Amino acid sequence: MQVWTKLFAKSPFKPLIKHSEVVLNTVETLEKALQAWERGDYEEMKRLAVEVDRLEDVADKIKEEIRDSLSSKLMMAVAREDVLIYLHMQDKVADAAEDTAKWLLVKKPGTIPAEIKDIIIRMGAESIKAAKLVHKAIVQMDRVIESGFSENEIKAEYEIIHKIEGVESKIDGLDTELMQKVFEMADKLSWGDGFYILNIARTLSNISDKAKDAAERIRLMMNK
C-alpha cells in the first residue's frame, strides 16, 4: 500500500532549514572577509569574498528545488504563500551578503579611516546575529508544528522574532552613525571612498532588513 508514502508529501521544513544553514554560512564567511578587510589582508579577503559568492549560488540552487517541490497540490500546516515568501526573504539575506562581498572586491582598501572601519565591523557582527537568529527561527518553526502549535513553542518563536527585530534596529542605528561619519569626514575622504563605504553599509544593513522580513513571514505562518 504505497498510498501512505504518497499521501504524506515531503514537508518543506527540512529543506528550509538546510537552506538557512547555507545562508548562515554565507554571512559567516562574509564576516570573516570583513575582518580580513579590516586587517588589510586583501588576498585573504578576496578568497573569502569569492567563497561568499559560491555559497550564495548553493543557496540559490536549494531555493529553486524547494520552489519546484512546493506545488499548490499540498495541504500544509502553514500557508504555501508564506513559505514561498519566507524562502525568498531568507534567500535575500544571502544575496545581500553577496552584494557586500562584491563591493569589497571592487576596490583595494587602505585609505578608509579606522573609525569607519570599526562601525562596518560592528555592522558585520550584527548581521551574523541576524542570520543566526533566522536559522534559529526556522528550526523553532519546525518545533511549533511538531508540538501541534503549542502556546509555549509559539512564545519561544515570538521571542526569536523580537530578537531579530532588535538586531535590525541596532544595525539601522549603526547605518545612520556611519552616514553621519562619512559626511563629517567628507574632507578626508575621496568621492570614491565615500561611495564605496556607503554602499557597503547599505548592503550590510540589507542583510538584517531581509532577516526581519523573513521573521515577519514566520509570524504570519503561525497565524494561519
Place this chain on the structure above:
Amino acid sequence: MDPWLLITIVLGFAMAWAIGANDAANSMSTAVGAKAITPKQAVIIAGILEFTGAYFFGKSVTETIRKGILDPTMITDPNVLIYGSAAALLAATIWLVIATKFGLPVSTTHSIIGGIVGYGIVYAGTAIVNWGKMGQVVLSWILSPIIGALMAFLIFKAMTRSIFETKDPVRNARIWSPFWIGLAFVVIGTMFYIKVLHGGDLKAGVMMYGLPAGVVTFIVTYLLIKLRFRSADPLINVESIFKKAQLVTSSYVALAHGSNDVANAIGPVAAVYAVATMGLSGMQVPVPRWILAMGGLGITIGVATYGYKVMETVGKKITELTNTRGFTIQFSAATVVLVSSWLGLPISTTHVVVGAVIGVGLARGVKAINKDIVRDIIISWFVTVPVAALISAAIFKILMLVG
C-alpha cells in the same frame, strides 16, 4: 471433493491473500511510519495476529451473502450461488490487486459487496438487490472519512492542549499521556469484545473489557512514566511514550482486522461449501475451522509476500508522522469504528483511517498532505463497488454459459 468447492477454495485463498496485501499494511503503516516498529517487526506481528484473529476469532457462522445485500429467497438454483460466489471472489480479488498495484486503499468489504451485487443483477435484475442496504454502503463512503477526520481533529487538539499547550508540559505529560493511552484501551478493550469476540452488548463490553483494560493501562503507563520519564525535552519524551502505545494499538488493529475481514474471503467459500455438502442453505451457514484457517493463512501470506514490500517503503519514506500523530490516527479510527458498530452504521476502517490522517492534517498536525492523492483515493472508493460488480457480472455470465 466437489470441483467447484475446490475452485472456490482456491479463489477464497487468493482473496485472502489480496486482503493481506492491501489491508494489513494499512493497520501497521502508521506505526511503521512513526518508527514505532521496523517493517520486519510489523510483518511478523501483523502476520501472527492476522492469523490468530482469523482462525481463533473469525465468526464460526458466516453470511453466505455479505451484509444481506441480495435477497437470498430469489436465488433458487444452487448453481447460481456457486457460480456467483466464485465470480464475486474473483472479481473482488482482481479489483483489490489492481487497487493495491496503484497504491489505493480500497475497502475489501466493498469489493466483495460489489462482486455480489454484480452477479445478483445479472441473474435476477436490480430487484434482487437490497437497495436500502446498498444505500447504507454508499452513505459509509461519505460518512466514514468525514467522521474519521472530525474525530482525529478533536482528539489531536485535545491531546496537544492537554500536554504541549500547558505551562508545564513535563508535569502534564506524566498525567495526560497515561490518560489518553488508557482511554484508547477502553476503546480497544470494548472493541475486542464486540469485534473479536463478536459480542453484542456494548455496555457489557465497556464494563467487562473496556474499563478494566483502560484502568490497568493507565496505572501501568503512569508507573512506567514515573520511573523512566526524563524531563529534559517533553516533546521527545512524550513521543517515546506514545511509541510504545502505538505498538499495542496497531497490534490490536491487526487482530481485529483478521477476525473481521477474513469473512470477506471465506463467506463465499462457506456458501459454496454449504451447497456442496448440504444442498442449498439459508442466509447463514456454519464455517468449518479449516476454512477459517485457510483464510487466516491466506491473509498472513499476503502480508508476508506483498504487505512486506509496502511496509518497507513506508518505513523508509514516511518521516512526517510522529508517534503522537500515529497514535491519534489509530485511536480515532478505533473509536469511530466502535461507535458506528454500536449504532449499526456501516463503516469502512480503511476510509476512517484516511479521513483521520486528513483530520490530523487539518489540525495542523501533519506538515504536508498531497491533495492529489486524497482525490485519487476518494475516486477509488466510489468506483470500488461498480468496478467489482462489472467484473463479477462478466465472469458470472461466462460461468453460466459454459457451466
